[in-house]
Amino acid sequence: MTRWEPARSAPAHAITPATSAWTVIGRGMRNRCPVCGEGKVFNGYLRVVDECEVCHAPLGSLRADDLPPYITIFVAGHILFPPVLWVEKAWMPPMWLHMAVWLPAFTIACILLLRPIKGAVVGWMTRLGFDPPPEVKAPPGPPRSDHA
Numbered sequence: 001m002t003r004w005e006p007a008r009s010a011p012a013h014a015i016t017p018a019t020s021a022w023t024v025i026g027r028g029m030r031n032r033c034p035v036c037g038e039g040k041v042f043n044g045y046l047r048v049v050d051e052c053e054v055c056h057a058p059l060g061s062l063r064a065d066d067l068p069p070y071i072t073i074f075v076a077g078h079i080l081f082p083p084v085l086w087v088e089k090a091w092m093p094p095m096w097l098h099m100a101v102w103l104p105a106f107t108i109a110c111i112l113l114l115r116p117i118k119g120a121v122v123g124w125m126t127r128l129g130f131d132p133p134p135e136v137k138a139p140p141g142p143p144r145s146d147h148a
């Protein structure tokens, strides 16, 4: 199996085995290619580019799947849930007011957090390599019987 390597024309600061995970995570968070730090990760709000425009790293082959929304919900909940409890304890506002304030706040927080978190996950995944996904094999059929 061949692994993708940065092109010889890649910038000097392109990813190497010695590049720290925090470097590639930080690059992804800032919408910069985790490999070279110059190209973009996203084409639009959340669509990952097929390959980096600068170093041609196949970023589109990295499948972040459900991890970015999971982390986003986890972080937004930990940021906003303590104020929800504090407001309830301090003023006990009616439920409609809670909903009018906190639902938009959670929505905005998730919209703002999701993109940098997905970029960070894509950056982290570059540390795992760019091997193509394994071929899907046909499921095994019914067991053969040699006694028939």
Ligand SMILES: [Zn+2]
Residues within 6 Å of the ligand: 033, 034, 035, 036, 037, 038, 039, 052, 053, 054, 055, 056, 057
């Ligand atoms: Zn790049």
